[in-house]
Amino acid sequence: MFEQVLAAKERLKGYANVTPVMTSRTLNRRVKADVYFKCENFQRIGAFKFRGAFNAISQLSKSQSSCGVVTFSSGNHAQAVALVGQMLNVKTVIVMPNNAPATKRAATEEYGATVVEYDLEKTIREAVATALEIEHGYTMIPPFDHPDVIAGQGTAALELIEEVGDLDMLLVPCGGGGLLSGSAVAAKGMSPNCRTIGIEPELADDATRSFRTKKLHRVKNPPTIADGTRTASLGKITFPLVLEYVDDMKTVSEDAIIDAVQFLFYRMKLVVEPSGVLGLAALMCGAVIPEGRVGIILSGGNIDSATMTSILRS
């Protein structure tokens, strides 16, 4: 699997941003460690999702490319697939709930994607996307449970360790586990003694429970501010990878998430969405006790006005 991350890195060259690594003296003093932030909020479309989408879509055969791809997402993965489709001249169809924010729909359509709505009450998004896949011959590019998507997401951790050297610890947000499992594979390959720890909101702790019990647990629309982690559960591919490669899972409160967004805003001048700050939240609230050299993936920066306003006023 590590070879697939290395191969993904080659594919992404010249297409994805090699995002900067940032540090904070204030934070390092406070937590008594050397913390390196991989800033995927500066990735194209504002989140790591571009990596996986590009790695998957760029490997399609000619006939697959000419037919098009389909996915289900109203978030960063939707924009990533739409942008990659535009770049590689591949038709993209995005299945979104009929209550998706108009701005998210517009952002996706701006890249030339076709948006298909479904009724959140009456059906599930995977079913709608699968029907389109079968009817039109589209290739499905799921948001996380796909080896090429996972390998692509792993390139952020790969770049981080290439740039700063061996890490003792790597903290990664966990939703469906694509970024987490890809990062863990990259970390084990690059820096074998590095412990990869997945971080979830307490309110969406399915992966933590799945990790502890080795049985798949689920959550349903958990009310966490970290909207990128509201995914129901780990996937068929990500769950075994998480069990094999990830060293531990921890959870953080909503207050810890808000504190971390504020710290990044006020002290580091970075706009990071709630799902993106989970690693820092774990460090700041003591859920993870840092050791030595700590990498943190800041996974994305797509936050709307209402959410940021409420966080800044907290």
Added chain:
Amino acid sequence: MFEQVLAAKERLKGYANVTPVMTSRTLNRRVKADVYFKCENFQRIGAFKFRGAFNAISQLSKSQSSCGVVTFSSGNHAQAVALVGQMLNVKTVIVMPNNAPATKRAATEEYGATVVEYDLEKTIREAVATALEIEHGYTMIPPFDHPDVIAGQGTAALELIEEVGDLDMLLVPCGGGGLLSGSAVAAKGMSPNCRTIGIEPELADDATRSFRTKKLHRVKNPPTIADGTRTASLGKITFPLVLEYVDDMKTVSEDAIIDAVQFLFYRMKLVVEPSGVLGLAALMCGAVIPEGRVGIILSGGNIDSATMTSILRS
């Protein structure tokens, strides 16, 4: 004067951050130019002011250092002087109005500075600082009108041009003119064909009028959101430098400033204060028509919750 900027760069080595240069494909497409942002919001204390303060204070004689320094500022220069004093073990006294926000006062005191309040209605800050200078033998480190401060501020533009190469145009915010004149000197020295343009809010257009008429104009507490540019006028040293080195001055509306803060927040994931976005505002609103390769100094990122909240809701 250019030699003084080069010397300042050597002095700052290992103390100031060499801040990153960022770009935006979206912006480049929109304005049909290549725009390079020098991100001084990532400088120590969150603004370029660290450069000038360090360059000035690090050149003091032993007896000056052991006696201490004084300045007048409630903003970024106050924090810069306080931090440099802490780093170089020099006593710092900061004169602030009695209505300065508690957070700004606390931030300065955290670095070990002594804050002296004055009554905004009854006296002016320069007079209070000068009295302390005379009484205690402190060395005055003014916020802009000082050759070492100006030379230090010029190092941001120097680094930018060193990193990205020749520029056709450099856009710089203007308050008291320290950053602007230092940047213009650096640009002329590094990239002789580069036109340096100073940008002010329409509501605080004293430097633009001074530049046009070659006579010093003033403003009094202008009600612009760009609080770093509320300075009454250019200084005795900065005014002649602006006349000699700056190619043009332009103004932008409050709405243009708000648009630019929003663009940096949503599209570039950068937290930049209103005074810091003036260059981008000028480009986006058409006050400056871009040519070729354009440098923009994003001068700082210290923005409070109320200001950012009101901008995000606009």
